[in-house]
Structure formats: C-alpha cells, structure tokens
Amino acid sequence: MTALPTQPLSPLDGRYQATVSPLGEYLSEAGLNRARVEVEVEWIITLTNHALFGTTPLSQDEKQQLRALYLTFGQDEIDWLAEREAVTRHDVKAVEYLVRDRLSALGLDRVAELTHFGCTSEDVNSLSYALTVKRAVNDAWLPAYRRVIQKLRELALEHADAPMLSRTHGQPATPTTMGKELAVFVWRLERVLKQIEGGEYLGKFSGATGTWSAHLAAAPQVAWPNLAREFVESLGLTFNPLTTQIESHDWQVELYDRVRHAGGILHNLATDVWTYISLGYFAQIPVAGATGSSTMPHKINPIRFENAEANLELSGALLASLAQTLVTSRLQRDLTDSTTQRNIGVAFGHSLLALDNLTRGLGEISLSRDVLLADLDQNWEVLGEAIQTVVRAEVTAGRSTIQDPYALLKELTRGRRVGAADLAEFVQGLEIGDEAKQRLLALTPATYSGLAEQLTRSKL
Numbered sequence: 275m276t277a278l279p280t281q282p283l284s285p286l287d288g289r290y291q292a293t294v295s296p297l298g299e300y301l302s303e304a305g306l307n308r309a310r311v312e313v314e315v316e317w318i319i320t321l322t323n324h325a326l327f328g329t330t331p332l333s334q335d336e337k338q339q340l341r342a343l344y345l346t347f348g349q350d351e352i353d354w355l356a357e358r359e360a361v362t363r364h365d366v367k368a369v370e371y372l373v374r375d376r377l378s379a380l381g382l383d384r385v386a387e388l389t390h391f392g393c394t395s396e397d398v399n400s401l402s403y404a405l406t407v408k409r410a411v412n413d414a415w416l417p418a419y420r421r422v423i424q425k426l427r428e429l430a431l432e433h434a435d436a437p438m439l440s441r442t443h444g445q446p447a448t449p450t451t452m453g454k455e456l457a458v459f460v461w462r463l464e465r466v467l468k469q470i471e472g473g474e475y476l477g478k479f480s481g482a483t484g485t486w487s488a489h490l491a492a493a494p495q496v497a498w499p500n501l502a503r504e505f506v507e508s509l510g511l512t513f514n515p516l517t518t519q520i521e522s523h524d525w526q527v528e529l530y531d532r533v534r535h536a537g538g539i540l541h542n543l544a545t546d547v548w549t550y551i552s553l554g555y556f557a558q559i560p561v562a563g564a565t566g567s568s569t570m571p572h573k574i575n576p577i578r579f580e581n582a583e584a585n586l587e588l589s590g591a592l593l594a595s596l597a598q599t600l601v602t603s604r605l606q607r608d609l610t611d612s613t614t615q616r617n618i619g620v621a622f623g624h625s626l627l628a629l630d631n632l633t634r635g636l637g638e639i640s641l642s643r644d645v646l647l648a649d650l651d652q653n654w655e656v657l658g659e660a661i662q663t664v665v666r667a668e669v670t671a672g673r674s675t676i677q678d679p680y681a682l683l684k685e686l687t688r689g690r691r692v693g694a695a696d697l698a699e700f701v702q703g704l705e706i707g708d709e710a711k712q713r714l715l716a717l718t719p720a721t722y723s724g725l726a727e728q729l730t731r732s733k734l
C-alpha cells in the first residue's frame with residue numbers, strides 16, 4: 275500500500291471544513307499569530323503616541339504601514355513565522371522577530387527596541403486570545419446560534435395552536451401544543467444567549483509576574499497600570515489589573531461553561547425533535563437526490579439531528595475540559611494553558627457544526643397535525659386530571675359531596691384505555707353543578723391544552 279498524501283486528521287479540517295471555516299479566521303494558529311502581530315504593533319503605536327523614551331508619535335502614514343502588517347497578514351507571514359519558530363522554539367518570540375524584521379524594512383529601526391517592550395509572552399497571548407475568541411464568538415458562533423433560535427421561533431409560532439399529547443416519563447400526559455414545547459427551547463436558549471452576549475473578554479498587560487517591574491525599572495515616572503488599561507481598553511477588551519504572569523482565564527471559563535450549557539439545551543432539542551420524528555409527529559421533507567438508507571429505499575433518516583447530537587457531545591466534553599484546566603495555573607504560571615487553548619477552535623468547531631445541522635434539520639421537517647390529533651384521540655384518559663380537579667372545585671364550592679375525587683378518577687382511568695363515550699357517561703353521572711358538567715362534557719384531549727397557545731404567542 276502506498277502512503278496517502280498528507281491528510282487532515284480532524285473531520286473539522288476535512289469533510290466539515292467549509293462549515294467551520296469562519297472560525298479558522300480567528301481560532302487557527304495563523305489567526306492567533308495575526309492577532310499577536312496586531313497587539314505588538316498597536317503597543318509600539320501606543321508607546322510612541324505617549325512619546326516615551328524620547329520617541330515622537332509615528333506619522334499617519336507610518337502607522338498605516340505598520341498596521342498593514344496584521345491587516346494584510348497572509349501566507350508569507352505564516353511561512354516566515356513557521357521557519358523562525360523552528361529556530362526560536364518560542365512562538366511569541368518568533369512573532370517579535372517578524373515585527374522587528376518588518377520595522378526594519380519600513381525604515382523604522384529607531385523604534386525597533388519598543389517591540390514587545392516590557393512584555394512577557396502572556397501579555398501578548400492574553401490580548402490575542404481575548405481578541406480572537408471575542409471575534410469568533412461575535413462573527414461566527416453567535417450568528418449561527420441566533421439562526422437556530424430564529425428558525426425555532428418560526429416553528430413555535432407556526433405550531434402554537436397544534437395540540438399534542440404530552441409524554442411525561444414517556445407516558446401519555448396532559449396535552450400541550452407543539453409550538454409551546456418548541457417555545458420552551460427558544461426561551462431557554464435566549465436566556466443563555468443573553469449571558470453569552472454579556473460576557474467579558476479580559477486581558478492583562480503587566481509583565482512577567484503582573485507587577486510592571488521591568489517597566490518601572492525602565493521608566494519609574496510612568497503610571498504603567500493606567501497606560502496598560504488604556505491600551506487594553508483601546509482594543510475593545512476589559513482590563514484585568516491583578517494577575518500572576520497569566521490572565522487568570524476566568525472569563526474563558528465563564529464563556530465555555532455558558533456555551534456548553536447552550537449545547538446541553540440544543541442537545542435536548544435535537545433528541546426531542548428526533549423523538550417527535552420517530553413518533554411520526556414531524557415528517558421529514560425529502561431532499562431531491564438524497565438517500566436515506568443504503569439498503570432500505572423507503573427511509574429518510576434524521577441525520578441532521580443525530581449529527582448535531584454527536585457534535586454537541588464532543589464540543590461539550592472539550593468545553594468542559596477547557597473550563598476545568600484553564601481555571602488553574604500552578605504558582606505564577608505553568609504552560610498547560612498554551613496547549614489547551616490551541617483547542618478552543620476545535621470545541622467551537624464541533625458546536626458550530628451542530629448549530630448548522632440543527633438549522634438545516636429544522637428547515638426540513640413538517641408537522642403532521644393529523645398524527646398529533648389521532649394520538650390525542652387515542653388517549654381520552656388524560657382528561658382524568660381535568661375531571662378530578664373540577665370535582666374538587668365543586669366540592670369546595672358546596673355543589674358536590676363526592677368523597678375523594680382523585681381516587682374516583684384513578685379507579686376509572688389508571689392504566690386503562692378510556693374512550694370518549696366512557697368519559698361522557700361518567701361525567702353525566704357525576705354529582706356536580708350543571709355549568710361545570712357542561713364544561714367537562716365539551717372538553718376533548720385536543721382542547722385540553724390550557725394556555726399553551728397563548729403562552730407561546732405572548733412569550734416569544
């Protein structure tokens with residue numbers, strides 16, 4: 275057997291590459307290095323703007339040329355860094371050398387020593403991760419998450435009035451509507467959406483052990499914490515003033531826990547819709563040219579929901595691992611976070627893939643209202659709850675002397691199939707007021723869905 279050409283090992287970089295590529299813009303190694311260059315460049319611009327060490331602010335033209343280094347970052351820079359890192363064996367140092375090299379090419383040697391000035395690698399890494407994760411969440415993950423919510427909202431409103439048998443413990447229970455059950459997911463997903471949208475992206479910029487020691491040794495008169503805050507905030511990040519060598523990663527833990535939580539809700543949605551499809555409640559819309567089973571020609575399999583389920587499990591496990599490892603770093607730093615953070619994109623990639631499959635899956639189902647109604651018609655015994663509750667009210671109001679209405683209905687309905695005629699006869703024979711009796715006689719499983727429709731319409 276001849277060896278294959280070099281292959282991507284991860285399916286995210288193989289068959290699913292097109293779907294997850296928006297994340298690669300930020301959460302790939304090149305995306306990280308581009309952000310590192312951005313931070314190094316902006317720090318030089320900030321230091322010179324403040325005319326530190328006798329420098330003068332760079333001209334607009336010089337700034338523009340310097341910024342082009344990250345704005346047009348591409349394959350040349352990727353290759354340059356790979357070559358240089360093979361020598362330095364230090365990824366951030368290689369970035370520093372790249373910036374110095376380009377400063378020289380631009381005739382800006384006079385500020386070369388301000389590259390990475392006072393910085394430890396984590397100053398640059400912390401801001402770079404905050405920038406790339408923030409951009410990936412805002413530009414790629416959140417839009418996909420909102421698309422699922424939007425599709426779900428449309429379905430919930432469309433089916434707000436579609437009565438459906440509930441199944442608590444998998445057993446027939448008080449009816450609801452399909453729309454209301456989908457609305458519950460919208461409600462849950464939106465709560466977590468707000469938490470994710472409100473999350474902070476923190477950065478530190480305080481040197482080797484968070485004390486600005488080197489900075490003060492070089493320029494004791496400068497209010498370095500203020501300058502660091504100004505710099506971090508100028509990048510659209512939240513300043514963390516008190517850290518060890520590393521930014522403590524608590525914002526990342528919060529974010530990954532929330533995204534994992536959202537994934538858990540979506541997993542619940544995927545398995546519920548899968549179950550509704552299996553019950554025949556949702557029909558799957560045939561896709562032209564597609565095959566369900568390789569051997570059973572009649573089949574359309576719910577593969578979108580199964581793919582989402584599996585990817586949510588993978589992403590949940592990775593997000594949990596990220597949150598668990600990033601929360602700790604021995605003493606003033608250990609380097610486990612470096613290795614761990616290289617997998618942030620993998621965790622988000624599996625999640626994004628799941629979101630894409632859910633959106634597509636939700637767009638390929640149609641509700642079979644007739645199946646829902648037929649199922650309700652097979653389960654008149656669910657009205658037992660309504661009858662016993664009405665009798666209790668009648669007893670309390672003095673219009674009935676029935677003893678233990680619950681036991682009476684239990685006797686009639688528990689574990690039994692009770693039809694419309696049986697129930698009507700039973701209700702006719704009840705010693706309750708006439709108005710209550712007529713109300714009960716008018717009730718069917720399909721109309722016994724309480725405020726399900728109104729709740730759906732008013733809460734979405």
Ligand SMILES: O=C(O)C[C@H](Nc1ncnc2c1ncn2[C@@H]1O[C@H](COP(=O)(O)O)[C@@H](O)[C@H]1O)C(=O)O
Nearest residue numbers: 363364365366393394395396519607609612613616
């Ligand atoms: O500013 C510093 O660098 C301070 C230094 N701490 C470090 N901080 C950040 N990065 C460091 C550190 N040390 C190594 N490296 C480089 O990290 C890279 C780790 O590679 P990988 O395991 O593939 O993620 C790999 O490129 C490593 O060379 C310290 O001694 O405290």
